[in-house]
Amino acid sequence: MTETRTVSKIPALLDTPDVRLAIDAVRVLSMDAVQAANSGHPGTPMALAPAGYLLWRHHLRHNPGNPLWPDRDRFVLSAGHASMLLYSLLHLTGYDLSLDDLKSFRQWESRTAGHPEFRETPGVETTTGPLGQGVANTVGMALAERTLAARFNRPGYPVVDHFTYAICSDGDLMEGISHEAAEFAGHQRLGKLIWIFDDNEITIEGSTELASSTDQVRRFEAYGWHVQSVHDGNDLSALDSALHRARVETRRPSLIALRTTIAWGSPNKAGTAAAHGSPLGEEEIRLTKEALGYPSHEPFWVADEARAEWGRAVERGEALEGEWREKLEAYREAHGGLAEELEGWLSGNLPRGWEDAIPDLSELEKPEATRVSSGRVLQGLAGGVPNLVGGSADLAPSNKTEIEESDSCLSGNPEGRNLHFGVREHAMGAILNGMALHGGLRVYGGTFLIFSDYMRPAIRLAALMGLPVTYVFTHDSIGLGEDGPTHQPIEHLSSLRAMPNLLDLRPADGIETAQAWKLALERSDGPTFISLSRQKVPSLSRSGTPDPEAVRRGAYIFREASGGDPQVILLASGSELQVALEARVTLEGEGVPTRVVSFPSWHLFSQQDAAYREHVLPSRVRARVSVEAGATLGWDRWVGHFGKALGIDRFGASAPSDTLLREFGFTSDKVVECVRERVGGAKGEE
DSSP, X not given: OOGGGGSOOOOTTTOOHHHHHHHHHHHHHHHHHHHHHTOSOOHHHHHHHHHHHHIIIIIOOOOTTOTTOTTOOEEEESSGGGHHHHHHHHHHHTOSOOHHHHHTTTSTTOSSOSSOOTTTSTTOOSOOOSTTHHHHHXXXXXXXXXXXXHHHOBTTBOOSOOOEEEEEEHHHHHSHHHHHHHHHHHHHTOTTEEEEEEEOOEETTEEGGGTOOOOHHHHHHHTTOEEEEESOTTOHHHHHHHHHHHHHOOSSOEEEEEEOOXXXXXXXXTXXXXXXXXXXXXXXXXXXXXXXXXXXXXXXOOXXXXXXXXXXXXXXXXXXXXXXXXXXXXHHHHOHHHHHHHHHHHHTOOOTTGGGGSOOOTTOSSOBOHHHHHHHHXXXXXXXXXXXXXXXXXXXXXXXXXXXXXXXXXXXXXXXXEEEOOSOHHHHHHHHHHHHHXXXXXXXXXXXXXXXXXXXXXXXXXXXXXXXEEEEEESOSGGGOTTOTTTOOSSHHHHHHTSTTOEEEOOSSHHHHHHHHHHHHHOOSSOEEEXXXXXXXXXXXXXXXXXXXXXXXXXXXXXXXXXXXXXXXXXXXXXXXXXXXXXXXXXHHTTOOEEEEEOOOXXXXXXXOHHHHHHHSOTTOOOEEEEOSSOOTTTHHHHOTTOEEEOOOSOOOSSOHHHHHHHTTOSHHHHHHHHHHHHHHHHHHO
C-alpha cells in the first residue's frame, strides 16, 4: 500500500484534529468489534467512515433522541454486512446504543446483530443483509414520502419533506433486484432518493473483475438517474458537493459512485478481499492504529474530542425536529382536517368504521372465482381505508387489484393509488416493504401464486420485520387450466406456510374472501397472503347467519355430521371445499356421519387453544381426509397417522381446469374412495 492511502485528504475546512478523530473512531470501533466477535466485515466500515461522518453529521436530518420522528430522513445501509458502520454511527451520534452493545457485537441477545435488524436496534430503518433488498426498500420509502407529500403538503406547509439515502455495495448492484428497483425509481422520477455506491471493486472472492464488467454509471444514466462520481472516498469536499447537487436535483433519483479502498488505513490488508469478511487480526489492528496516528491502542477507545464532535448531532437533531413540530402546529391551525388525517395515517390505525365498507358477498347470484370476489372487496375497502394503496406486477386485470375509483400513481400524478410495478415481482415485494416501513400507508401487491417464488426474499423479510403487507396471490392451483405446469403452483402453499409469521389465507368462497381481507388489514405485526382461485366456485350455503369470526379461527366446522358425532372428518381449503361438501352428501347417504372442516389458515388454527383444536378435530376421530389442490406436504399434521392427504405431488399439465381437476383426482368420488379406505383402516387399528 502506498503512503497516500494512509494520509487523509479531508479539505482544510473540515481537516481538523477533532474531525479526523471522529472519522477514525468509526474505523476503530468497527475493527475492534469485529475482532472481539471473531466474525464480521471490517473493511467496508473503515472505507466508508468519512462518508458516514459527512452524512450523519452534516446532511442527514435525524434526531438521535427520537428515532421515529416522522419527517426524519431515512438512511438504509443496504450493504448490511458492514453493520458496524451503522452501529458506530448510531452509538457516536447519541442513539440508545451503548458501548457495551458494540462490545457484544454478534453475540446472544445483543442489540448489534451481525446484520442490522429493524425493531431490534434504535435507528435501524430496515433489516438488511440479503443484498439488493435494502436499496429496493428505499425506493418504497421514497415513493411513500412522495405520496404523502402530494396528499398533505400545502403552500407554506411542507409537513412531509424528507430524503431517503442508501449506501450500497458492488454486491447490491449485482443482485437482480437492484435492476428492477432502480429502473422503477427512474421511471417514477423519485427525486428525493439518493444512493451512495461504495465502488471498492472488491467482493468476498476477490476483485469484481472476476464476475462483473458493468459500467454502473452508464447503467444508471440509462435508467434515468442523476449520476455523479467521486473518485476518492476520503475527499469530503467532493462528496459534500455531490450530496448537495443530489438534493437539488428534484426530477431524478441520484446515484453517487464513490470510489473507496476497502479497509483504508490497514497497512497490509487495504484494497484486498482479506479485509472483506474476516477480522483484521490483533497485530494488523495495532499497525492500522499506528498508521492512522490514533492516540490509543486500547480496544473500543474513543477520544473525548471525537465524542464531542459526534455529540453535536443530538443538539442539531432536537432543533430540526423542533422546527418541524412548530411547522406542524401551524399546519394544524391552518388545515385542521388534513392534520388530523395525516396523524391518523401515520399512527397506523385504521379509520373508524372501516369494516362497514366491506361488501356483503353472502348471496352471490352465480358462481365466481375468489379472485373476482377479492376484487369486489377491494373496491369497498378503497372507500373505507383511504390510505390503502397497491398494485400488481403487470397482472392487475387478472389479479383484480386495481382500485377502480382511483388513478395510476405516476410521477405526474403522485396521489394515484394504483401502482404499476411492471413485470418486477422481486422489486415489488421489497418496495412494498419500504412503503410499510416508512409508515402512513397500507399496502398490497398482487401476482399469480406461482410467481411468489420471485418475491420470496422480500416476503421473508416482511415476516422477519413484522410488516403489515398484504399479498394477493391468484391462480392458486392447477385449476387455472390451460397455461399449464409452468403457471400451476404445486408446492407454493406448503412452502409459504413453512415461513414463520406469515399469515396464510385460502378462502373457499366470497364470504371467506371478505373475512380474509378483513383479517389481513387488521394485522399489524406481520404480512398476509390471500390465495385465490381463477376458476369459479359457488357461494356455499351455510345454515343460519354466517359466523363473522369463522375464518379468524383458521379452521372451523363448516358442516356437521348427522347427529353431531362424526365418524369421518373432511378437511379442505379454498376451491376444494365444495368437493368435500359433495363427498359428504354421498357419505352421509351411505350412513357415514361426516363432518366437513373449512381450513383457510394453518397459521391461525395453530394459534388456537388446545380445547378449540380438539373441538374441531377430535382426537377420537382418526378417519380424516384433507382435500387441497397443492402439495400434500404438511397435511399429516392435521390428518394424523391414519389420515389421508388428497393433493398433488407432481407438476400439472395443460388442459381446461375441469379436465385437470378430474384427472388429478379432485372429485367427490375420489374423496369418498379415500374415506372408505380410512374408515376401514381406522377400525382395524382399533
